Amino acid sequence: MPPTSCPSCGPASTIITDPDTNALICLSCGAEVGPSSLFINQIPLTCSGGIDQTAVSYVSSFTYLDRKIRGATAFLKALADRLGLSALRAEEALQLARDATDGSLALEGTLFLKDLSASCVYIVARRHNLPLSISEVASSVGSDPHDLSLLIKRISLTLSLPPLPSFDSGAALERFVKSSSLLKSSSKTGEIIGQGRFLLYCSTKWSLSTGRHPLPVIAAVLAIVVQGLGFKEVGVDEMAGELGVVVSTSRVRYRELVGVLVRVARVLLPWGKDVEEGNLVGNLPVLIRLMELKAKGREDEGFLEGFRVGRLLEGIEGGLKVGGRGKEGEYFRNEKKGLGFSDGVKISGEGVLRVSESVGERVKRLKNGGKRKRGFNGGGFEEEEGFGLRLDLDEKRWKCMKGLSVDEVLSLDVGFDALPPSFVRGVELRELRRERIEKAKCRIEKVRTGCDDLKEGEKKREKKRARKRKGGVDDCMDWEDCIIELLLLHGVNEGEIEEGQYRRLLDLHVYGS
Secondary structure (H helix, E strand, O other): OOOOOEOOOEOOOOEEEOOOOOOEEEOOOOOEEEOOOOOOOOOOEOOOOOEOHHHOOOOOOOOHHHHHHHHHHHHHHHHHHHOOOOHHHHHHHHHHHHHHOOOOOOOOOOHHHHHHHHHHHHHHHHHOOOOOOHHHHHHHHOOOHHHHHHHHHHHHHHHOOOOOOOOOHHHHHHHHHHHOOOOOOOOOHHHHHHHHHHHHHHHHHOOOOOOOOHHHHHHHHHHHHHHHOOOOOOOHHHHHHHHOOOHHHHHHHHHHHHHHHHHHHHHHOOOHHHOOHHHHHHHHHHHHHHHHHHHOOOOOOOOOOOOOHHHHHHHHOHHHOEOOOOEOOHHHOOOOOEEOOOOOOOEEHHHHHHHHHHHHHHHHHHHOOOOOOOOEOOOOEOOOOOOOOOOOOOHHHHHHHOOOOHHHHHOOOOOOOOOOHHHHHHHHHHHHHHHHHHHHHHHHHHHHHOOOOOOHHHHHHHHHHHHHHHOOOOOOOOHHHHHHHHHHHOOOOHHHHHOOOHHHHHHHHHHOO
16 A cells, blocks of 8 residues: 655655656655556667667576576586587486485586586496596596595485496597597508507406506507507607596506517517517517407418518518617527528528418419509508408408407407516515515624625625615615514514515514514
């Protein structure tokens, strides 16, 4: 009900209606005592008759919860689209976020909304075996991968979600190769993907990728594959930077992979004794092809003889210089009779005879109608049917190696079974500690009896190692030797000392005694 009197002038005041604004005005003091009862459209218009958006402020009818849900929904869908998920997968991630928060989602612009959206997107991607890593998802919202993994685990436990399938490293490798700026202009993309996926399978079989982050392993595999295919300027550091992973971790995975491949080459290749880390890249295409044939059960006894003598010597002579010092490899030493070539390389007479007979048979078949295509494309020789085995960049041969399960990967026979690097390292450390224990016992016995049980050769090796480690100081003992001597003097079992748990042993037998 409109007021009938002015609060300032009292009941005797006269109230009139302003004809312009239709507001109630006190005739005595001029104060506005009531709002207008009519609606006046005051939306500003432009010169053309449209609404001036810069001068209009709308009063929203949405509640606080509605605005929060609308903002969170828009952010999650934009994140899913940026990470390559379809609209259907984005809706699935949105529904997962609603279930996790009882429909309230999170306030736009908060850190929780970023982590919640990234976690739900990652869970949906892993459900459908999409090659999306947690590091990539975390970097897209500026979060820490460890913190994001904790939220993913919390959501899975809250909603009782089934276990996620294992990360598809092969699909992630293929996705990276096709989108990488380092390999964009390469015509060997299919071969890089094929060899990289095969080496990933081998890494799984050799326990190089077990329980570890997959991206550093992918960086190490791609680095060694592209170097073997002729990309000498692309190393593990460049691959790690492109993938956005820690460079130091990628280097460790690279060294582990190279070390295992050197051991494989020494077992499978006839000239394997001359293969080292420095010349592995030159032998990698032949080694991968041989492991591939073994995995497919199509090993041919004449495969390694399928290379022409001249090209074989040209392709691997430089790669088999041991340690890059120009020393002739053992495989090329002539034990009985040396046969000279124009390039100065020597090979045993038996080896030349075997290879020449193989080449002669292929030339004969070539004259009977076979054709040969010259050229060497990094991965091997290209030869038409009738001239011999193909070792070229044929991408079709990798199709049967795609999409293998973990059980199928573990059942592959590539000609070599490697132990886990952690186990090998543990065995090596135990052997080193055993040597330290024996030397410590000799030193203790020398002090007790006054006689020196160390042989002269052992003394020289000790002094040489001391100069190398301590810059010329003739003292081969370090902190570990001192601790081992102390534990031996306190009667600690040698088997326990070999385990290397010095702190626990000191607390039990030295400080607690």
